[in-house]
Amino acid sequence: MVLARSLAVVVVAAGLFAAGPGAALAAPSAAAVSRFDDGSFEYPTAPANSFTSIASGQSIGPWKVTSGAVDLIGAGFWQAAEGDQSVDLNGAQAGAVAQTFSTVAGRTYTVTYALAANPAGGPAVKTGKVLVNGQNFQDFSFDSTGKTFAAMGYVQRQVTFVANGPTTTLGFASTLPGAYGPVIDDVRVTTCCPCSCTT
Ligand SMILES: [Ca+2]
Numbered sequence: 001m002v003l004a005r006s007l008a009v010v011v012v013a014a015g016l017f018a019a020g021p022g023a024a025l026a027a028p029s030a031a032a033v034s035r036f037d038d039g040s041f042e043y044p045t046a047p048a049n050s051f052t053s054i055a056s057g058q059s060i061g062p063w064k065v066t067s068g069a070v071d072l073i074g075a076g077f078w079q080a081a082e083g084d085q086s087v088d089l090n091g092a093q094a095g096a097v098a099q100t101f102s103t104v105a106g107r108t109y110t111v112t113y114a115l116a117a118n119p120a121g122g123p124a125v126k127t128g129k130v131l132v133n134g135q136n137f138q139d140f141s142f143d144s145t146g147k148t149f150a151a152m153g154y155v156q157r158q159v160t161f162v163a164n165g166p167t168t169t170l171g172f173a174s175t176l177p178g179a180y181g182p183v184i185d186d187v188r189v190t191t192c193c194p195c196s197c198t199t
Helices: 002-017
Strands: 051-055 063-067 069-073 086-088 096-102 108-117 125-132 135-143 155-162 167-174 182-193
Touching: 063 167, 108 125, 108 135, 108 167, 125 155, 125 182, 135 155, 135 182, 167 182
Parallel strands: none
Antiparallel strands: 051 069, 063 096, 069 086, 086 182, 096 167, 108 155, 108 182, 125 135, 125 167
16 A cells, blocks of 8 residues: 555656646646645556446545545546546446645635546536535536547636635536536646745
């Protein structure tokens, strides 16, 4: 476990600096929140060309599945926004994931994430929401019309919150019934207010 955890941290740190769709938003003044971990859903490893359904109460690395069920999508099943894996927020039903990480009260944090949707079924438009400490901070939707497993059409979304305590819980939830949900990947949390911060 200790070894696996260390590897996860190294890979996530590398991912934060990798060039990619989100690189433009990684301004030099923005410091990564070190305690936020694996926003790319790379650990644990799901079966290649397949996926693992994960039910409420179970974990995906530092994330908890907080309701329903989600699918952790393995390498090669469909395009990831970053790395190999991503999360379909609907397993056999609507689900949600959340991660609690250290914050500084009063500081502003910016969350960016890659959004797409499972194009294989269900209504074309898949919907969900971003939660901060359980409160709805942003509704999102993605139209999967014309998208494929090979070309998921990820878009980057952003939401900002001000921490009100030493920890904050960031969540993503589907608001759509069924087995085909919104897909998230490449979640990043940065703070630059004040820019001298080190956490
Ligand atoms: Ca990923």
